[in-house]
Structure formats: C-alpha cells, structure tokens
Amino acid sequence: MPGPSLEMEPVEPQSLKKLSFKSLKRALDLFSPLHGHLAPPDPESKKIRMSHKVSHEYLGTKATTSRPLSEANAVALDSRAQPPVPPNTLALTGPEDSSDLQKGGAQNALAVGPSIQPKALNDIGLPSKSTAVVSASGSSERNLSTSAIMERIPSKWPRPVWHPPWKTYRVISGHLGWVRSIAFDPSNTWFCTGSADRTIKIWDVGSGRLKLTLTGHIEQIRGLAVSSKHTYMFSAGDDKLVKCWDLEQNKAIRSYHGHLSGVYCLALHPTIDVLLTGGRDSVCRVWDIRSKAQIFALSGHDNTVCSVFTRPMDPQVVTGSHDSTIKFWDLRFGKTMLTLTHHKKSVRAMAQHPKEHCFASASADNIKKFNLPKGEFLHNMLSQQKTIINAMAVNEEGVLATGGDNGSLWFWDWKSGHNFQQAQTIVQPGSLDSEAGIYALSYDITGSRLISCEADKTIKMWKEDENATPETYPVNFKPPKDIRRF
Numbered sequence: 284m285p286g287p288s289l290e291m292e293p294v295e296p297q298s299l300k301k302l303s304f305k306s307l308k309r310a311l312d313l314f315s316p317l318h319g320h321l322a323p324p325d326p327e328s329k330k331i332r333m334s335h336k337v338s339h340e341y342l343g344t345k346a347t348t349s350r351p352l353s354e355a356n357a358v359a360l361d362s363r364a365q366p367p368v369p370p371n372t373l374a375l376t377g378p379e380d381s382s383d384l385q386k387g388g389a390q391n392a393l394a395v396g397p398s399i400q401p402k403a404l405n406d407i408g409l410p411s412k413s414t415a416v417v418s419a420s421g422s423s424e425r426n427l428s429t430s431a432i433m434e435r436i437p438s439k440w441p442r443p444v445w446h447p448p449w450k451t452y453r454v455i456s457g458h459l460g461w462v463r464s465i466a467f468d469p470s471n472t473w474f475c476t477g478s479a480d481r482t483i484k485i486w487d488v489g490s491g492r493l494k495l496t497l498t499g500h501i502e503q504i505r506g507l508a509v510s511s512k513h514t515y516m517f518s519a520g521d522d523k524l525v526k527c528w529d530l531e532q533n534k535a536i537r538s539y540h541g542h543l544s545g546v547y548c549l550a551l552h553p554t555i556d557v558l559l560t561g562g563r564d565s566v567c568r569v570w571d572i573r574s575k576a577q578i579f580a581l582s583g584h585d586n587t588v589c590s591v592f593t594r595p596m597d598p599q600v601v602t603g604s605h606d607s608t609i610k611f612w613d614l615r616f617g618k619t620m621l622t623l624t625h626h627k628k629s630v631r632a633m634a635q636h637p638k639e640h641c642f643a644s645a646s647a648d649n650i651k652k653f654n655l656p657k658g659e660f661l662h663n664m665l666s667q668q669k670t671i672i673n674a675m676a677v678n679e680e681g682v683l684a685t686g687g688d689n690g691s692l693w694f695w696d697w698k699s700g701h702n703f704q705q706a707q708t709i710v711q712p713g714s715l716d717s718e719a720g721i722y723a724l725s726y727d728i729t730g731s732r733l734i735s736c737e738a739d740k741t742i743k744m745w746k747e748d749e750n751a752t753p754e755t756y757p758v759n760f761k762p763p764k765d766i767r768r769f
Contacts, residue, residue, distance in 0.1 A: 285699050287401030302521035312379060358483075440762040443696035446682050447751035448704045449733065453744040455491045456711060457484060463734035466516070471728035475516060476503025482715055483528075491744065499535045501526060506560065515572070517558055519546035525560050527572065537571045541577045547589045554595045557614075562590030567602045569614070579617035583610055592631045592642070597656055603644055605631030607695055611645035611658055621658050625651055632675040634683065636697065637730075643697075645685055652700070664761055666702040668693055674723045678730030686735055690719025701760050706745075714739040 318482055356564045460479030466708055467474045473494060476484045483504060485495040502522035509516050517527040527537035536550040544563035557578065561567040569579040569586050588606035593600055598611030598620050609630055628647040635642040643664075648663040650672070670687035677683040681697035694704040710719050720738035727734070733745040746755075 328354040334568065334664060335726065340733060358747065361503060362683055374651075384471075387705070397507060425689070441699045441700035443699040443703065443758055443760050444681060444701055444755075445753045445758050446680065446694070446696060447747040447749075448756055449682075449694055449745045450748050451743050453491050454488060454711065454745050455742040455744070456740060457486075457493050458482070458740050458742075460503065460740060461720075461738050462740060462742055463503055463505050464507045464518075465723045465725045465734055465736050466509045466740075467725055467727055468509050474506055474725070474727070474734065475509065476522070476723075477507050477518055477740055479503035479738075481520075483516075486742070489711045490734070495533060497533065497535075499526060502545070505545070505654075506545050508549050508558075509550045510551055510572075512556075514574075517548040517549055517551065519560050521545035523562075525549070525558070527558075537572075537575050539568075539575055539577070540582075541568055541570075542566075548591045550591045550593045552593045552595075552599065555767075557593075558594060558729060559591050559600055561591045561602055561604075561741075563587045564604075565604070566598065567591055569600075569617070579614075581610075581612050581617055582621075583619045583622075584608065586629075589629065589631050590644075592633055592635050594635070594655070598658075601633065601634050601635075605629040606629075607646065609633070609644055609653075609658075623653065623658055623660075625653075625660055629671075632672055632685070633729065634675040636681075637675055637679050639697075643675060645675050647671050649697070650675075650683075650685060650700075660681065663698040664695055664702065666688045666693075672723055674735075675725050676724040676733065677734075680730060682730075684724055684726075684733055686721025686724045688720050690721060690737070692721060692724075699760070701758070703758065708735065708737060708739075708743060710737075710739040711741050 294698070320506055323378050324669045407436070418725050428652040434502060458476065458478040458480050460481075462478045465474060467488075471488060473485050473487055475483055477500075481498065481500050481502065481504070483497040484493055484501075485497070486492065487494055500518065500520045500522055500525075502520045504518050504520045506519035507516065516530055517525065518528065519525045519654060522542060523542045523546060525539040525542065526535045528534065529538070529621070529677040531534045539558070539560070542560065542562045542564055546562040546654050548561045549559070556572040558570040558572050559567055565582065565584045565586055565588060567584075568577055569581065570576070571578055579606060581600065584602065584604040584606050586603050588604050590603035591600065591628050597613065599614040602612065603609050603610060605623070607626045607628055610619050611623075611624070612618070613620045613623040623644075624642065626646040630644050630646050632641055632645040632647075635655075639660065641652055642655060643650055643652050647670065648668060652661040653659065654661055664683075667685050668685060668691060670689045670691060672685050672687050674686040677697055681698050683695040685693050685695070686691075687764040690708040690710070692706040694703055694706070695702050708721060710716060718737075719741040721735050722738065723736035725734055726732065731746065735743045735745065737743060
C-alpha cells in the first residue's frame with residue numbers, strides 16, 4: 284500500500300529585508316546572553332578605530348550638533364515612541380517580538396544598543412548615504428568600526444586671495460619671426476627677447492622702445508638669461524650654439540660647444556658662475572662661464588630637456604623633459620637625486636616661487652605644485668587649460684600666469700590653485716587666428732608687469748587693472764570635492 288503523501292507546507296514569500304532582520308535577531312540571541320549589554324571592548328579593534336581619527340579637530344563641534352539618543356529609544360523599537368532615525372539605518376534588538384522588528388525594519392535602521400548607564404549616545408552625524416548611528420560612552424571619542432562609514436571631511440581648502448584681473452596695455456612689434464624667449468635685466472630698466480628671426484632685441488621696459496639688436500645666431504633663439512653679477516647675457520638656440528654676450532661691447536665673446544642638437548632652455552646658477560643648458564640631445568649640460576669648459580653632462584632623461592631652473596641649495600638643478608618626468612640633480616656629483624613621474628605629458632614649463640620653497644610644473648594634462656627640496660606633490664591646479672602650456676611665471680604676490688599654444692593666458696592664485704582669470708591674446712592685424720600662441724612669459728623684477736612673447740611676432744605687456752575691486756570682480760571659488768593625490 285502506498286504510504287501517505289507528504290504535502291509540502293506553503294512557504295510564505297519573505298523579503299530580503301525581513302530575512303536579514305531574522306538572521307540578525309538569531310545572531311543576537313546566540314551571541315549576546317545579556318541583552319542591553321555590549322560585548323567587552325576589544326583593544327585591537329579599538330586601535331584600528333582610533334587610527335581613523337587622524338587630526339580631525341572639528342569632530343567635537345560636529346558631535347554637539349547631532350541628535351542625542353536615549354537608551355530607551357535605542358532598545359525599545361516601538362515606532363511610535365522612537366524619534367526620527369536617519370533613513371537607511373539598521374535596528375538591532377533583544378529577544379522582543381519579531382513584529383517589533385518589522386516596525387523597526389520599516390525604517391531600515393541600525394542602532395547598536397548603548398552600555399547600561401543611561402547616558403546619551405554620542406551620536407556623530409555621518410553625511411554618507413548609508414549612515415550608521417554608532418554609540419559611544421559619554422566621552423567625545425569617535426567609535427567607527429570601518430573606514431566605510433567614515434565621515435566626509437569638510438573642505439579645509441584654502442580660500443584664494445583676491446587678485447585684480449590683468450589686461451594688455453602695450454603691444455610691441457619689431458621681430459620678424461615668432462618670439463621664443465625673454466629675460467629681464469636685474470636693474471629692471473630693459474629686457475631682451477630672442478626670436479625665430481635669429482636676432483636678440485633689447486627693449487626699454489618703461490617706454491617699450493627698441494634699444495639694440497644683436498645678430499650672431501643662425502637659428503631661432505630658444506633661451507635667454509642675464510647675469511646679475513657680470514655684464515653678460517647668455518643665449519641658446521636651435522643652431523646648437525650657446526653664446527655669451529658682453530653688453531659693454533655688445534658682441535658675443537664666448538661660445539660653449541658640446542650640444543649635439545638644438546638647445547631649448549637655459550638657466551644661470553644664482554650663486555656660482557655656472558650656466559645650465561638643456562636640449563634635444565636629452566642632456567642638461569653644465570658649463571663653466573669663464574673657461575667655456577663643460578663641467579657635467581647631466582644625462583638620464585629619455586627625451587628633449589625643455590625646461591630647467593636652478594637654486595642656491597640642493598637640489599640645485601631641476602629639469603623637465605618631453606619624457607614627462609622632472610629630475611632633481613646633485614650638482615656635486617652630476618647624478619640624479621630624484622625623479623618625479625607625476626605628469627603624463629611633456630613638462631614644457633616650470634616656475635619656481637620667488638619666496639616659498641616650492642615650484643609649479645606645467646604639462647598638457649595638468650599644472651602641478653611640488654615642494655622643495657624633497658619634491659613632495661602638493662596639489663594640482665583646480666582647472667585644466669586643455670592646451671600645450673609653453674610658458675609659466677609666478678610673482679611674489681602669488682599670481683601664476685600660464686601661456687598656451689592656443690593663445691590662452693590663464694592667471695591662477697598660487698596658494699589655492701584657483702584660476703581667477705582666463706585671458707585670450709588677440710593677434711595683431713594681418714595675422715592668422717592660428718598665430719595666437721604664447722611661447723615665453725616673464726614678470727619684471729617688481730612683479731607688477733607681465734610680458735608675453737607670441738607667435739604673431741609681437742611682445743605684449745600686461746598689468747593689473749587699477750579700477751578693479753573685489754565687488755566688481757568677485758572671487759567665484761568652489762572648493763574641490765575630491766583632490767587627486769598624484
């Protein structure tokens with residue numbers, strides 16, 4: 284005879300939420316014999332929790348603004364007696380009726396019961412979407428179990444200093460080719476520019492009049508520097524030549540031979556009689572000014588060395604290259620001290636701050652700030668110029684100017700990285716729009732005038748707008764939400 288047929292009882296379909304609450308209730312029944320008591324604190328986990336408490340002094344003030352929860356509210360989960368719980372939280376109870384669980388579960392809230400003393404929970408409001416109400420004893424100590432429910436730090440980004448906008452006040456035309464380089468005389472009475480017309484022209488700063496034209500290079504002149512200790516000016520060009528000019532006789536008195544290809548950048552050491560030139564042969568060469576001897580060939584870059592600056596202290600030489608790296612060099616041994624690989628594109632321009640121990644480097648991907656002497660990355664500038672940046676300069680007031688291949692001249696606040704002005708150069712009449720390109724930038728010695736050397740064969744002089752006020756040109760600044768740490 285066939286046995287009695289066993290009919291399966293119909294299983295009530297249960298929601299995932301309900302099942303999870305049941306599981307939580309079972310776990311609590313298993314592992315917590317005394318309801319209302321928390322498990323004894325584990326010193327190891329407390330260490331981990333406290334490690335998240337890194338220098339957030341503002342937590343104390345934030346804790347005072349959040350809602351206190353009484354013990355009765357945390358344990359009894361009667362939805363009518365319960366104060367409003369942040370949505371998306373999970374309530375854990377003792378062995379009460381599961382119908383109470385459903386009520387608490389409707390809020391989807393987790394409130395972990397406090398210790399026996401009826402102290403108010405030190406509830407720290409967590410502004411993330413999945414928030415947890417985490418209990419603590421009366422002290423304002425932060426009890427977070429995982430980094431996933433860490434608080435979002437309010438922005439401590441420095442507010443930008445207000446700077447007046449800059450405007451063009453003079454256009455100088457005189458060169459017959461692209462103007463590629465500029466250097467100021469330490470007395471601030473004249474400046475010199477090098478051009479693709481193979482000449483160096485010397486101009487009066489005050490009037491903008493031409494004082495002198497020097498010829499001698501047979502290719503465009505890419506680098507210029509004026510000595511503050513001698514009556515010498517140095518130039519470098521695509522013709523592989525590095526020349527020293529005596530400005531008392533107005534003629535070239537020395538040439539430094541050794542580069543195997545065009546020379547793209549040039550810098551004078553501030554304290555010793557040493558000249559540095561970088562070029563397409565991927566080497567930065569160190570020259571003795573007087574004897575014309577090459578002291579070092581600083582080799583290590585994989586591509587053109589297109590920017591260089593020097594300092595009196597280590598690292599005394601910093602070079603940027605088309606291989607997208609920046610190298611710090613030890614001038615005593617001619618060896619690399621450090622290589623910065625933060626950029627993704629060629630580092631065509633660098634600018635050292637005249638007062639602070641830091642510098643900025645510009646690439647097509649970003650403008651980055653590093654400190655000196657260790658080369659630690661500070662931050663990116665808060666906007667992207669989205670063009671090849673050929674030149675940059677910074678003055679003592681902390682105004683950083685960057686000039687792009689598309690003729691854009693952007694002004695930045697050095698401290699905060701805020702871009703407070705986006706100017707566009709205007710080509711001189713008769714030029715193509717595509718000739719709007721800035722190849723060199725330099726502030727005068729006072730930092731009150733900026734000079735840009737451009738592809739339309741002009742030199743433009745910029746100054747701050749005297750009539751601008753913080754009311755007419757307010758700072759439109761939003762602190763960044765997330766700062767890339769590389």
